[in-house]
Amino acid sequence: MSAFFIISVKIGNSADRSRYDDYIQRVKPIVEKFGGAYLVRSEKISALSAAWRPDRVIIIEFASKQRIDDWLSSEEYRAIEGLRLSSVQADAVIVESDPA
Numbered sequence: 001m002s003a004f005f006i007i008s009v010k011i012g013n014s015a016d017r018s019r020y021d022d023y024i025q026r027v028k029p030i031v032e033k034f035g036g037a038y039l040v041r042s043e044k045i046s047a048l049s050a051a052w053r054p055d056r057v058i059i060i061e062f063a064s065k066q067r068i069d070d071w072l073s074s075e076e077y078r079a080i081e082g083l084r085l086s087s088v089q090a091d092a093v094i095v096e097s098d099p100a
Contacts, residue, residue, distance in 0.1 A: 003065040007092040008054035016087040023083035034071035
């Protein structure tokens with residue numbers, strides 16, 4: 001059963017953007033090491049609600065929720081997590097798919 005890591009991001013000022021861009025470059029190989037495949041990484045967003053207007057949306061598919069948990073708790077990810085935490089506001093969910 002696939003699991004999806006879905007995150008919406010609000011990006012602040014240009015100094016924050018620089019740190020976040022560094023995070024983006026460094027996180028991709030770690031995601032891929034744990035079997036994650038990026039389905040969406042975009043800032044081209046048409047908001048349909050005034051209450052939810054993210055600057056960036058990312059959807060990553062993993063083989064299972066366990067693989068997401070392994071990635072998020074890995075030493076490699078923990079080493080760069082601070083770049084994201086100090087540069088953007090992000091909200092994330094994990095969605096497990098049911099067989100069709």
